[in-house]
Amino acid sequence: xxxxxxxxxxxxxxxxxxxxxxxxxxxxxxxxxxxxxxxxxxxxxxxxxxxxxxxxxxxxxxxxxxxxxxxxxxxxxxxxxxxxxxxxxxxxxxxxxxxxxxxxxxxxxxxxxxxxxxxxxxxxxxxxxxxxxxxxxxxxxxxxxxxxxxxxxxxxxx
Numbered sequence: 001x002x003x004x005x006x007x008x009x010x011x012x013x014x015x016x017x018x019x020x021x022x023x024x025x026x027x028x029x030x031x032x033x034x035x036x037x038x039x040x041x042x043x044x045x046x047x048x049x050x051x052x053x054x055x056x057x058x059x060x061x062x063x064x065x066x067x068x069x070x071x072x073x074x075x076x077x078x079x080x081x082x083x084x085x086x087x088x089x090x091x092x093x094x095x096x097x098x099x100x101x102x103x104x105x106x107x108x109x110x111x112x113x114x115x116x117x118x119x120x121x122x123x124x125x126x127x128x129x130x131x132x133x134x135x136x137x138x139x140x141x142x143x144x145x146x147x148x149x150x151x152x153x154x155x156x157x158x
Contacts, residue, residue: 033156040137047133052096053126056081060089061098061123064113071110072101098122 025031044055053061056079063078064070076086090113093099098119104110115123138146 043136044133047129047136048126051122051126051129053122054089056085056089057093058123058126058130060086060093061115061119061126064099064115065120065123068114069104069112071104071107072113073110075113093119096122 022031048055048058051058059079060075063075067074067078072086072090073083075090076083079086081089090099090101094101096118097116100114100116101111102114104112141149
């Protein structure tokens with residue numbers, strides 16, 4: 001039996017003059033979230049092209065940096081990802097020399113994750129790119145609007 005093909009993530013294309021007439025769909029919140037996600041993802045990808053890191057990989061590096069010795073299961077919970085996806089990301093980061101796994105001192109069944117020196121340098125570079133990306137994104141809003149936007153988006157995902 002053939003495995004079903006995974007759906008490819010289609011990133012939206014940039015705005016083109018003349019595509020404003022979208023009819024009734026203009027009132028669909030999910031449609032605007034999709035367009036916003038596409039625009040943010042495009043800019044993120046352009047900003048990170050030189051790093052050879054994905055958004056999820058950067059998030060994992062950042063969380064491990066903030067929580068040295070975190071178990072893979074704790075990482076998966078914080079990232080809201082399944083264990084298999086988390087393991088694949090950790091495997092890739094370990095193969096790049098950015099992360100190590102060692103038996104946890106508190107629970108021998110778990111593996112503690114820590115960044116290597118290369119991982120710390122990679123994260124520092126990624127944080128600079130994130131700052132550039134965040135400045136681009138936040139430049140569209142006032143500080144008050146940014147706080148409100150975060151509050152509103154949090155209602156959706158929590």
